[in-house]
Amino acid sequence: MPTTALDDVTDRLSQVLRSSDADAWVDLDRRIRADLRWGRRIPAVHTWFPAAADRGPTAPELAVALCGPDGRTREAALPHVRHSPELLPLVVIRCADWAGPVRVRARAVLRAELPGLPPEALGRLAAVALRTGDRLRGDDARELLTARVRQASAADTDVLLGNGDRAVRRLAHRIAAERGLLPPARLAAIAAADHDVVVQDLCASAALAAAGDHVDETVLGPLLASRLGRVRAAGVTALCRAGRAGEAEPFLYDRSALVRACARWALRQAGTDPVPLYRAACAAGDAVPSDAPLGLAECGDRATDAETLWDLTGHPRPRVRAGAVAGLRVLDAVRFQRLAPLLADDSPRVVREAARALTPWADHFPTGALLPPPKGAYEEAAQEPGTDPRPEAAPDREHRARGRLTLRGIRSLFGHDRHRADR
Numbered sequence: 001m002p003t004t005a006l007d008d009v010t011d012r013l014s015q016v017l018r019s020s021d022a023d024a025w026v027d028l029d030r031r032i033r034a035d036l037r038w039g040r041r042i043p044a045v046h047t048w049f050p051a052a053a054d055r056g057p058t059a060p061e062l063a064v065a066l067c068g069p070d071g072r073t074r075e076a077a078l079p080h081v082r083h084s085p086e087l088l089p090l091v092v093i094r095c096a097d098w099a100g101p102v103r104v105r106a107r108a109v110l111r112a113e114l115p116g117l118p119p120e121a122l123g124r125l126a127a128v129a130l131r132t133g134d135r136l137r138g139d140d141a142r143e144l145l146t147a148r149v150r151q152a153s154a155a156d157t158d159v160l161l162g163n164g165d166r167a168v169r170r171l172a173h174r175i176a177a178e179r180g181l182l183p184p185a186r187l188a189a190i191a192a193a194d195h196d197v198v199v200q201d202l203c204a205s206a207a208l209a210a211a212g213d214h215v216d217e218t219v220l221g222p223l224l225a226s227r228l229g230r231v232r233a234a235g236v237t238a239l240c241r242a243g244r245a246g247e248a249e250p251f252l253y254d255r256s257a258l259v260r261a262c263a264r265w266a267l268r269q270a271g272t273d274p275v276p277l278y279r280a281a282c283a284a285g286d287a288v289p290s291d292a293p294l295g296l297a298e299c300g301d302r303a304t305d306a307e308t309l310w311d312l313t314g315h316p317r318p319r320v321r322a323g324a325v326a327g328l329r330v331l332d333a334v335r336f337q338r339l340a341p342l343l344a345d346d347s348p349r350v351v352r353e354a355a356r357a358l359t360p361w362a363d364h365f366p367t368g369a370l371l372p373p374p375k376g377a378y379e380e381a382a383q384e385p386g387t388d389p390r391p392e393a394a395p396d397r398e399h400r401a402r403g404r405l406t407l408r409g410i411r412s413l414f415g416h417d418r419h420r421a422d423r
Contacts, residue, residue, distance in 0.1 A: 008035075010060040017086055020164040022127035025089040032067035059084045066090045071099035078105045081113070088113060088121070089128040095141035096132050107140055114148045119159035122148060127165035146171065154181050166196060173199050177206035184210040185218040191234070192226035204234040208241070215242040229256030236262040245270035252277060253289035260295045275299055282308050290319035297327030306333035313339070318347030325353040336361040 009032060016024045057065065057077070062084055065077035074094060081087050091113070094106035110125075117125070126145045133142030149160065149171060157179075160172035173190070176182050182190075187207035191200050204223060211219050215238050223235025236251050236259055251263035252274055264274045278296035281289055293312050296305055309331070312324035325342060328334050334357045342354040358365070 009064055013060055013063055020124075020127075022089070022124075022131040022165055025093065025128050026131060028063070029067045029090060029093050032064055033069055036064070036067075037069045056080070056083060059087060062087055063090060066094060071097070071102050074099070075102045075105050078102070078109050081109060085113065085121070088125055092125055092128045092141045092145070093132055095129075095144075096135045096138035098137075103137060103140070107144070110141065110144060114144065117148075119152065119156040122152065122156070123160050123163040123165065123168050126160075126168045126171065127163070130165075130167040130171065150175050150179075157181055161190075169196065170198050170202070173202055177202060177210075180210070182206075184208075185222075188219045188222040191231050192222040192228070197228075197230065200228055200231050201234075204231050208234065208238050211238075213241060220244075224251075229254070229259050232256065233258045233262045236266055240266050240269050246272070249277060252295055253281065253292045255291050257294075257298070260291070260298065264295075264299055275301075279305070279308070282312060286316065288312065288315065288317075288320050290317065291323050293320060293323040293327040294330065297330040300331065302331045302333050306331055309333065310338070313342060318345075318349050321345065321347065322349040322353045325350060325357055329353075329357040334358070334360075336364060340365075 012028055012031065016028050057080055062077055062080055065073050066081070066087065067090065068074060074097065078091060078094065081091050088110070091106050091110050094102055095110060097103045097106060114122075114125075122145075126149055129138075129141040129145040132138040149157070152160065157172060157176050158181075160168060161176060163169050163172065177187065182203075184207045187203045187210065191203035191207060194200050194203065207219050207223070208215065220235055220238060220242060223231050223238065226232050226235070232251070232254065233256065236248050239245050239248050245266045248263040248266035249272075251259050252267070254260050254263065267274050267277075275296070278292060278300065281292040282296055293309050297309065306328065309324045309327045310333075313321055313328075315321050315324065321342070325339065328339070336358050339354055339358060342350055343358070345351055345354065
């Protein structure tokens with residue numbers, strides 16, 4: 001066949017081979033078949049594939065034959081893949097073929113080629129198998145590749161842990177944890193640093209399970225210091241098992257609601273009521289932890305603690321004010337006339353929490369008072385005397401515009417000036 005007929009396929013195939021995306025192989029299969037089926041650019045495979053097979057098909061020719069609409073050609077092309085192992089991902093796709101003979105031959109070829117594959121190639125095949133595993137007949141290839149990954153050596157599994165495909169990484173971590181290939185300290189380190197929440201949960205649970213009743217600092221340290229709330233929560237829960245439940249107190253004021261809940265549970269297991277600790281923290285003046293007001297609301301009493309939260313809406317630190325507003329919403333202690341002035345607060349964090357808390361009373365406010373400012377608010381703020389004209393000051397100008405517009409609406413609502421909340 002003319003070489004120009006395969007130019008497009010050659011370009012696509014070279015791009016797919018350079019890519020680590022399993023979906024690229026699925027897309028290549030679909031596009032080649034569409035080109036052949038509708039007679040675009042590539043002649044019918046049966047007119048040239050037997051001749052190509054006599055001399056040994058090139059990789060682009062073999063890719064065309066493997067993806068064509070004729071089942072007999074796909075079946076005949078499969079044995080030639082042993083000479084072009086880079087096309088094994090297409091064999092994985094053919095394992096889910098709609099033609100029975102093609103599926104049987106593809107599974108036999110795949111089964112014969114899997115032993116001895118390097119971990120990088122195994123990862124590429126596993127990614128395609130996991131991507132096509134949800135197809136009507138895709139479970140066979142997925143089971144073959146999963147079994148092969150399960151049998152991989154510790155060194156090969158370690159390579160798969162860093163695979164670029166998310167599904168392969170999850171599979172590799174799950175199998176490594178089940179086989180006990182990773183020590184608890186490394187599992188804890190992975191849980192604390194990994195960007196995938198599935199891997200975080202899996203490794204945190206595996207680290208604690210592997211450590212048993214002897215959870216030491218090599219496991220607890222990374223978990224408790226993680227920037228990820230789910231991982232810190234696992235570490236706080238494990239403090240009880242380590243006999244260190246009293247160390248959960250600082251986590252009562254964590255930014256994560258899940259961590260705060262786990263800290264309360266841990267302290268209660270040790271016989272400590274967290275509510276007095278929250279009340280003492282909220283009475284600490286300038287030293288109030290930022291999330292203590294919200295934590296108090298999560299376990300406190302509206303009749304006893306609501307006034308404490310109202311007092312904290314005037315705290316000098318914006319995060320404390322925002323936490324107090326959120327706590328009032330949690331306690332169902334919001335009074336819209338008293339909270340409305342906080343819509344003009346200097347902190348966007350406080351304004352967001354106030355708007356959220358006042359949403360049930362939206363019909364009591366002028367139209368748009370609880371929404372972002374109109375598009376022209378920025379220009380209005382920028383033109384006022386004394387306004388910083390620098391571009392980097394734009395967010396601050398926009399926020400101040402929101403405060404002025406909202407405060408005007410509040411004043412018109414109540415008929416007299418209301419002072420801005422204490423900062």
